[in-house]
Amino acid sequence: MQLNQVKALVTGGVSGLGLAVTRHILANGGSAVMMDVNDEAGTAAESELGAIYVRTDVTSEDGVIASVRRAAEINGGLNVAMNCAGIIGAGRVLGREAPMALSLFSATINVNLVGSFNVAKAAADVMQHNEPNEDGERGIIINTASVAAYEGQIGQAAYSASKAGLVGMTLPMARELSRFGIRVMTIAPGIFWTPMVDGMPEHIQESLSASIPFPSRLGKSEEFAVLAGNIIESPYLNGTTIRLDGAVRLAPK
Numbered sequence: 334m335q336l337n338q339v340k341a342l343v344t345g346g347v348s349g350l351g352l353a354v355t356r357h358i359l360a361n362g363g364s365a366v367m368m369d370v371n372d373e374a375g376t377a378a379e380s381e382l383g384a385i386y387v388r389t390d391v392t393s394e395d396g397v398i399a400s401v402r403r404a405a406e407i408n409g410g411l412n413v414a415m416n417c418a419g420i421i422g423a424g425r426v427l428g429r430e431a432p433m434a435l436s437l438f439s440a441t442i443n444v445n446l447v448g449s450f451n452v453a454k455a456a457a458d459v460m461q462h463n464e465p466n467e468d469g470e471r472g473i474i475i476n477t478a479s480v481a482a483y484e485g486q487i488g489q490a491a492y493s494a495s496k497a498g499l500v501g502m503t504l505p506m507a508r509e510l511s512r513f514g515i516r517v518m519t520i521a522p523g524i525f526w527t528p529m530v531d532g533m534p535e536h537i538q539e540s541l542s543a544s545i546p547f548p549s550r551l552g553k554s555e556e557f558a559v560l561a562g563n564i565i566e567s568p569y570l571n572g573t574t575i576r577l578d579g580a581v582r583l584a585p586k
Contacts, residue, residue: 334412334470334565339363341413342404344391344452347374349527350477351417353554354561355384358413361562366404368452369418391418391448401455412463412472413565414456416449419477422491438491445495449476450502453517461513468568471514475561476503478521478574484583496521500574507572516571518564523578525552546580 339358345351346367358365359382368389369375375386385407389400405411422441424433453474460472478496485493499519507517524530524541530551542550560577564570 334466334473334568336562336565337362339413339565340408340410341365341415342368342401342411342456343415343417344368344389345417345419347371347378347386350522350525350554350557351415352378353558354415354417355382357558357562359384364408366407368400391452392443394451397451398455401452401459405459410463411456411459414452414474415561416452416476418448419445422495423488424491425488426490441491442495446498449499453506457510457513457515460515465514469514470516470568473516473518473565475564476519478519480521480523480576480578480581480583482521486583487586503574504572518570519574520557520560521574521576522557523552523576523581525554525557544581548579552577552579
């Protein structure tokens with residue numbers, strides 16, 4: 334599938350990695366609807382890009398079904414679902430004052446894993462009715478995991494579990510949806526520039542950069558977006574997770 338043929342929805346699409354993917358699709362002639370819960374950023378992104386923002390809570394089954402259908406109406410179809418919505422959910426299992434609240438663990442799993450599945454199934458339900466292209470492809474779902482799925486650090490039990498779930502879900506979902514011509518892929522980014530990193534002291538930023546073998550810097554959201562675009566354009570990529578991390582392997586803390 335060429336990028337100028339893309340009719341996408343992007344969750345977490347008004348900031349960070351999701352916004353970069355939205356920009357990349359639009360810059361290459363495709364269309365994209367941004368789904369998020371940040372109305373202020375959504376309005377700003379609409380003004381900048383001319384794309385439509387649809388407020389969407391990925392944990393709401395009925396809400397996601399409605400948003401996915403609306404995205405298909407806005408785009409005149411749907412053939413790409415990009416899951417970038419997520420939360421950090423940081424916390425130690427045994428904190429200084431008390432064990433981690435089960436609600437924090439559950440919320441992290443619910444947004445990062447269940448929310449991605451929720452969007453994927455609703456998008457696949459729409460994509461299965463598309464006319465196939467010359468490869469028999471009707472669409473692609475791309476999830477966003479993390480290298481923490483493999484080397485979770487202290488304080489990342491909830492986050493790592495949610496991202497490992499996405500990695501584990503990729504192959505069986507790809508196998509199941511293959512009969513409909515729908516591919517499923519996952520990207521596991523390493524340490525990327527985010528608003529949180531921007532607010533860190535310079536010496537912390539330098540330490541993070543130095544931990545990455547090559548190139549010794551944090552990842553750029555544009556690099557994530559380019560990989561997502563390459564996945565869309567490469568029909569033989571299916572059922573696997575690609576690490577995008579500069580060869581970093583996270584230390585325990």
